[in-house]
Amino acid sequence: MYIIPAIDILNGKVVRLREGDYEQATFYGVTLEEMIEKYQSKGTEFIHIIDLNGAKGDFSNQKFLFDIINKSEIKVQYGGGVRSIEKVKELIDLGIHRVIVGTQAITNPEFLKDLSSQICGTEKCSDQIVVAIDVLDEVIKYSGWMESSPIKLMEYVDRCLDLGFFRFLCTDINKDGKLGGASVELYQKLLDHSPFIKLIASGGISSMADIEDLQKIKVESCVVGKAIYENRISIDEIKAWNLKALISF
Structure with missing residues (x-):
């Protein structure tokens, strides 16, 4: 199992939210560039970046984000307001390793089908696309966790699998940002x-x-954010774990 460090960006600053609430944002005195440099210097090859402005349809962070990302060789799993085929294409063309899709995949029944046929096909979808499933008491939430989907959790997983999407980012909203x-x-x-x-x-x-x-239940990887900023998990511990995971693999 691989640990993927997370960096959430709001108004150009590194933050962590609690239960996805923008009113409960903790801002950290470190820049995106500093965090990427720190991770890369410690041997991290892969990070998770969420544009919280983008999640609300505001892409004012994007130039700033990609000016920094493109200076680094680190691979990025990126999400935040990816709601069109064109945006997915744009991000892949910009060098994003994996693109996270969420709301549009739930609200538009044709989106994943079009994504599969136009972008990656059934064999490559799990390499390029991550389907986000945000869950509150086993109910799928979307649109910044404000709306509830009538689609049952396992039914949605099956629907994605049928279209060739096998990689899922699952967040339990009850747990998010609480370090519990x-x-x-x-x-x-x-x-x-x-x-x-x-x-x-x-x-x-x-x-x-x-x-x-x-690891005991054999998840592929996990995203860690707040625990790093709150000094519960060190970057050295992540490096050691990931090196061991790669050797085992």
Whole structure:
């Protein structure tokens, strides 16, 4: 299992939200460029960046973000307001390693089908596209976690699998930003339903013990953000874990 450090950006600054609430943002005294340099110098090859402005349809951060990303060789998993085929194409052309799609995939039944046929095809979709599933008490939420989808969780997973999408970023909203531990039971249910999916766990991770719990149920990777900024997990620990994971792989 691989640990992916997370960097959330709001108004050009590094932040972490609590339960996705923009009114509960913690701003950190470090820049995106400094964080990328720190991760890369410690041997991290892959990071997770969310443009929180983009998630609300404001792409004012994008030039700033990509000026910095393009200076680095680090691979980026990127999300935030990706709601059109054209935006996915643009991000891939800009060198983004994986693009995260969420709201549009839920609200537009044709979006994933078009994405599969126009961008990646059924064999490559899991390499380039990550389907975000944000869950509150097993109800799928979207549009900044303000709206609820009538689609059942496992039904949605099956729909994505049928179109060739096998990599999912699952966030338990109840856990997000609270450092109260990962939602192991939720991830176990998903893996019991579809053991072959590539599952990325997100939300609540507070310690290396939480990461060990996730490894036991065989999630592919996990996203860690606040625990790093709050000094619960060090970058050196992430480096050591990821090196061991790559050797084991």
